[in-house]
Amino acid sequence: MFLANCFPLLIQQNVQRSDFFNRSWNEFRVGFNDSSGNFWIGNDLIHELTKDNRYKLRFDLQQAATEQWFWAEYSRFIVKSEAEGYLLNIAGYTGNAGKDAMAYSNNRKFTTYDVDNDHWNSGNCAASKGGGFWYTVCTWCDVNGNEFVWFGIPGGIYLKYSRMWLACH
Secondary structure (H helix, E strand, O other), rough: OOOOOOOOOEEEEEEOOHHHHOHHHHHHHOOOOOOOOEOOEEEEEEEHHHHHOOEEEEEEEEEEOOOOEEEEEEEEEOOOHHHHHOEEEEEEEOOOOOHHHHHHHHOOOOOEEEEEEOOOOOOOOOHHOOOEEEEOOOOOOOOOOOOOEEEEOOOOOOOEEEEEEEEOO
């Protein structure tokens, strides 16, 4: 759980599989939101906040079929600078969301429809799946795309709602 005297900071929210996250590199760099509650704080700010590993990352995930809530937390969450492609370093999974779906995103650069940094030889995951994220060969964890999945979550992989939070160690 979050520590006392350390206020969690919302960095992402996706409400009901929105296609709102089909955005360009520049939009993900600075962040965006809408009146429905969909939100991305911006990769530049995520980098600034996480570059010295003073925050852990928490996902709150609502499974679509059962509407049950699950969580996943990572004790290490560092996002490198734009010059390094917003490379992700993530580890230390705990939670009840089943499989560590973010393990496949570790040491991956951020991908958007206009900047392809994924490892999918057949195309661009963000262009194909409809949202920017740290993709390997597309979807194990896709909280910003049209597939909106977390592989291994109990009750089925599809999500209804997701939030990503930063909290102090």
